[in-house]
Structures are given as structure tokens and as C-alpha cells.
Amino acid sequence: MRVIELGGGIGLTALCLAHLGCNIITSDLPFVISTCLAKNIENNIPRLPPSAGEILVRELDWTVDPTNWVWDDPDTITSPTCAPSAEQQNLPYAFNLIVSADTIYSPALVTPFLRTIHALCTLSLARSSSSRAPVVFICLERRDPAVTDRTLEDAQHIWGFTVTRVPPRKVSKALRMSGLKWDKEDWEGVELWKLILQVTNPAEQRGL
Secondary structure (H helix, E strand, O other), X not given: OEEEEEOOOOOHHHHHHHHOOOEEEEEEOHHHHHHHHHHHHHHHHHXXXXXXXXXXXXXXXXXXXXXXXXXXXXXXXXXXXXXXXXHHHOOOOOOOEXXXXXXXXOHHHHHHHHHHHHHHHHHHHHHOOOOOOOEEEEEEEOOOHHHHHHHHHHHHHOOOEEEEEOOHHHHHHHHHHHOOOOOHHHHOOEEEEEEEEOOOOHHHHOOO
């Protein structure tokens, strides 16, 4: 399973997914990477089991146009020193899953955030023989209901995603099965949304 995370934060999600065997790129802005993300990943990788997946930490600024992304830099996806070549822009592999948590809070970031997700899906389709785009999971709290509603509506009506909320009962069941001893109030306001890019012409999406 190949995963990319938008907004890695302290690195907990990346470590959990790697523990499950996923190979993951966790991304954030430089100041987050330098202050906590990279160090937390480095300190906790030795605690993962031998079966754990690989974790890579990369800078990914959503405001950078996807045409300026590179995939061969060991530190960053979105700070190329020069105009990237076509080879640098090609994904080394397709992603199966895109995850993001607690990243919907600013009206100014709605379009860059969705553009980034759309680009990752499209690039994965171009790299894969499958006609199915990666599954996207967005976990959020409604810090600003208007921003949340706009993000979900734009995802569907502008960017071409189907948008479905994962029922709270399924979230509750997953928490019980995980063994986590969370009180209900710890996660009661959490929403989990599933997005899938609708591919009307798979060959065109894959650049064929």
C-alpha cells in the first residue's frame, strides 16, 4: 500500500500507517518538518516492528502549482530550484491512498488543498494501469462550518470527487476494535469523509 499524507503534523498518522505495513510519504511545510515532524519520525522508527513500511518526509506546499512539483528530491516536492523536467514530474509509483487530518480551517487554502488532492489522484492514475483513482480520506472537526461545507461542496462540484461521510457508527466500531481507550467525547465531534475522483475517460486521465 502506497500512501501520501497531507499535513503530517507530529507524525502520528504516518507512524501508525507504517506500523500497519504501508509505505508512506508524510508531508508538511518546512517549519513543521523542522520543529517536530522529522524528529518524531526519526525517534520512533526504531520502535516499529520489522514488518513496518517505509516513511519518507517531504515538504509539500499546497499553494505551489502541481506543474512545478518534483519527485526526485530527497527533501521537497514543491521547492524546485529550476523548472522541473517531465521526468522529475512523473511519480515513481502510484498512490493507493491519500490521507489528511485537521487540515480544513482556512478559506484561503480550500482551493490549493483540493487542487493538490486532485493532482495527486491524476498523477497516480497516469502512473498506474488501473482506472481507479486513489481513495482519499479526510478527517476533520468543524472548526469553521462554512469552510468545511465549502470544501466538501467544491470537492464534488468543481473538482469532480464523490464525497461520502463514513458513518459515525463505523468510526466508533473501528476505535473499539483498535483497542484505543478513548472516551466518547474525545472523538464525538470528529468527521471522516471519503473522496474518490470520478474518472470519465480513464485513458485520458492516464495520459494515454
